[in-house]
Amino acid sequence: xxxxxxxxxxxxxxxxxxxxxxYLKVYESTYSEWEHSKIPIPTKRIIELADFYKVNIDYxxxxxxxxxxxxxxxxxxxxxxxxxxxxIRLELGLTLRELGDKLNTSFSALASYERGEHLIQSETxxxxxxxxxxxxxxxxxxxxxxxxxxKNTQVYS
Numbered sequence: 001x002x003x004x005x006x007x008x009x010x011x012x013x014x015x016x017x018x019x020x021x022x023y024l025k026v027y028e029s030t031y032s033e034w035e036h037s038k039i040p041i042p043t044k045r046i047i048e049l050a051d052f053y054k055v056n057i058d059y060x061x062x063x064x065x066x067x068x069x070x071x072x073x074x075x076x077x078x079x080x081x082x083x084x085x086x087x088i089r090l091e092l093g094l095t096l097r098e099l100g101d102k103l104n105t106s107f108s109a110l111a112s113y114e115r116g117e118h119l120i121q122s123e124t125x126x127x128x129x130x131x132x133x134x135x136x137x138x139x140x141x142x143x144x145x146x147x148x149x150x151k152n153t154q155v156y157s
Contacts, residue, residue, distance in 0.1 A: 082116035
């Protein structure tokens with residue numbers, strides 16, 4: 001699991017873990033486990049954290065050293081996210097089954113993400129973005145630009 005930048009961002013604002021946990025309405029122990037990369041952060045919570053810190057998700061999750069200010073709160077549009085996921089899969093030239101094998105998830109889960117029925121799980125999303133070099137912010141429709149992670153940034157693994 002990648003080390004994230006939650007602790008750094010929290011410290012920059014002189015916040016305590018308890019305060020961030022209260023903002024997110026989660027247990028402090030849960031937030032602490034996210035902060036120390038002990039458990040995966042759910043996609044919805046990643047978005048909330050990125051909105052709270054006003055940064056791009058790729059930076060937050062330490063997938064890029066490129067820190068961008070994103071002031072506008074995220075409005076989840078599962079249909080648009082689904083279109084972007086399908087477009088990426090087709091660009092990779094993979095069937096749902098083939099991509100599912102690469103992402104260690106079922107083709108039916110991928111199909112439901114592409115149809116906009118469910119929000120993609122964070123671990124699947126991160127793996128897909130590493131595989132395709134697409135920005136998580138682009139996939140989640142937080143950024144309109146088709147920014148690929150490897151261009152002009154360093155990818156951390």
